[in-house]
Amino acid sequence: MRGLVLVAHGSRRAAANVEVAELTQRVALQAGARYEVVTHGFLEMAEPSIPDAIQQAVDAGATEVVVVPYFLSAGRHVTEDIPQQVRCKQADCPAVRMTIAPYLGIAAAIPDLLLQSAASIYS
Amino acid sequence: MRGLVLVAHGSRRAAANVEVAELTQRVALQAGARYEVVTHGFLEMAEPSIPDAIQQAVDAGATEVVVVPYFLSAGRHVTEDIPQQVRCKQADCPAVRMTIAPYLGIAAAIPDLLLQSAASIYS
Numbered sequence: 593m594r595g596l597v598l599v600a601h602g603s604r605r606a607a608a609n610v611e612v613a614e615l616t617q618r619v620a621l622q623a624g625a626r627y628e629v630v631t632h633g634f635l636e637m638a639e640p641s642i643p644d645a646i647q648q649a650v651d652a653g654a655t656e657v658v659v660v661p662y663f664l665s666a667g668r669h670v671t672e673d674i675p676q677q678v679r680c681k682q683a684d685c686p687a688v689r690m691t692i693a694p695y696l697g698i699a700a701a702i703p704d705l706l707l708q709s710a711a712s713i714y715s
Numbered sequence: 716m717r718g719l720v721l722v723a724h725g726s727r728r729a730a731a732n733v734e735v736a737e738l739t740q741r742v743a744l745q746a747g748a749r750y751e752v753v754t755h756g757f758l759e760m761a762e763p764s765i766p767d768a769i770q771q772a773v774d775a776g777a778t779e780v781v782v783v784p785y786f787l788s789a790g791r792h793v794t795e796d797i798p799q800q801v802r803c804k805q806a807d808c809p810a811v812r813m814t815i816a817p818y819l820g821i822a823a824a825i826p827d828l829l830l831q832s833a834a835s836i837y838s
Contacts (some may be wrong), residue, residue: 594753598829598831601789603788603790604801605788605790605791607788607789608788608789608790611789611820615820615825615826615829616825618825618827619830621826622826622830623830624821626830626834627833630744630766632790658833659838660829660832660833662755662787662829663787664723664733664786664792664819665728665730665734665735666730666731666734666787667726667728667731668728673727675745685716691822691836693832693833693835693836694835695829695832696825696832697734697785698820699796699828699831699832701824701828702738702741702819703738703741703742703745703830704745705743705819705822705824705828706721706734706738706742706783706819707719707742707745707746707749708779708786708822708824709783709816709818709819710750710783710816711749712816712817713781713814713816
């Protein structure tokens with residue numbers, strides 16, 4: 593059973609964290625049968641933490657968890673902090689297969705999305 | 716003549732700013748004839764500034780400039796700081812039509828991109 597954990601930075605602004613929770617609901621809706629459970633966690637400044645978000649997926653029955661970093665650039669958070677937290681959680685749950693997917697900013701479709709955003713002002 | 720100005724936060728890490736410059740090149744390539752000039756600017760911590768990036772587009776002949784915020788959430792940077800800098804530049808260049816497009820994070824395609832990223836670990 594597959595789970596997806598969306599990981600965002602976390603903000604002091606509650607509204608930004610709510611945006612991530614709402615995005616997670618949209619991901620869950622679009623995931624359909626591909627992921628039985630979709631949760632979200634924050635690296636810092638907000639709850640739930642990344643390990644807690646993974647635990648939520650495991651509690652819901654996930655035996656495979658893919659962590660997707662909602663980040664635009666490959667800074668230390670993406671290259672070190674998230675992997676470190678996932679490794680730690682993996683050590684706690686050796687029976688669950690945990691994998692980190694590429695961060696959002698590296699997606700090949702980003703230039704097209706930016707052009708669509710620009711084009712939307714004319715509509 | 717249309718120009719597109721991609722606006723990112725800016726980072727202390729040079730590599731993150733280089734990522735934005737490279738993304739700008741990909742946007743320019745994909746823009747084709749839709750935008751004659753594509754530049755990028757940073758809100759803080761890196762150069763060029765947003766006004767300088769708009770000026771580069773104007774110097775290249777742009778009479779319409781669309782500013783696209785490369786941001787994931789509608790924080791103060793998106794709702795106040797970027798509009799303030801664009802308004803200021805607009806006052807300097809009344810003959811150029813400047814518009815701010817929706818920020819990246821609000822794009823309807825984001826959930827699909829996150830699911831594609833998650834799926835890529837199986838390929």
